[in-house]
Amino acid sequence: MRTSVLNTAWANGNDDVIDTATQLFQNWMRFNQTVDADLKSVVYPVGIAYGGEEEWEFVWDQYLSSSDPYEKRLFLSALGMSRIPWLLSRYLEYSIDPSKVRTQDTTTVIAYVSGNVYGRYLSWNFVRNNWSLFLERYGGGSFSFSRLIKYVTGSFTTELELKEVERFFSEQGDQGSGARAVRQALEVIQRNILWLETNQNLIQNCLSDTQSCFSSSLS
Structure with a gap:
């Protein structure tokens, strides 16, 4: 603990x-x-x-x-x-260099950067820019492929981000066995949007008034 x-x-x-x-x-x-x-x-x-x-x-x-x-x-x-954004960008580049990071750890590095508010969009852009490499390396139906999509989109919470993700994957054509991972990613973003819409006012109250936070609960 x-x-x-x-x-x-x-x-x-x-x-x-x-x-x-x-x-x-x-x-x-x-x-x-x-x-x-x-x-x-x-x-x-x-x-x-x-x-x-x-x-x-x-x-x-x-x-x-x-x-x-x-x-x-x-x-x-x-x-x-x-x-520091440029350090995170370089770290992402290192992640796809097998001489620096093991291939099986690439998605782990991307997950860590994605979980950092300073690296959230860096990782999303990085994956998009190197999409063909990831598709070739992991294949659309692999567990690593599914995790990769989850990591770089799982924290998105706006309609704009949802549309951006939808547009990107629609431009990639038939995802084959990876279509399920894409569909799940979109569902997660939609749930995030709904949760934030439902609880945003309560969160704001919690931040401004501690007592109201203890007397309420998040959905």
Whole structure:
């Protein structure tokens, strides 16, 4: 629970957690001080999110040199937390280079960048620009293909985004066995739009009046 609480705290801008995690990251990077195992999933992403190119390059080097699958996964996740668009764009490019990122981890990298508000549209545009590569690599009916579509469109919440996704896939012609994944992605966006329309006023009230949030519930 400790890790979950700390991750929630920094994601919501808790200064104490962010400052402490940033200091632990700097101690690790500059003085080789070990980060406690149960804090790595907090310290690594905070260091990247509130750092710059130097911090990003440091973690990238750690990823390349590590032989521990768990550590490598933590590094991949943390690298996607950057708030610097050009670093995220470069990371997406790395994801399709087998000499840098394993082919089976490509969709994982894209998922991490997509989950970052600073990378949401970068990842969507990246996938569109490299659509033929992904189609050839994973095939329309594969699990990886389905996950890829889910990752880059799952956070969309507007009619404009829905129409953009619909237009893109209609331009690709017959999706074959991938049509189901596309259909599911569109359904998720439609549900997101409906949920936001239903709960937007309540969310705004929660943000402006804590008491009203406790006395109400989201649908």
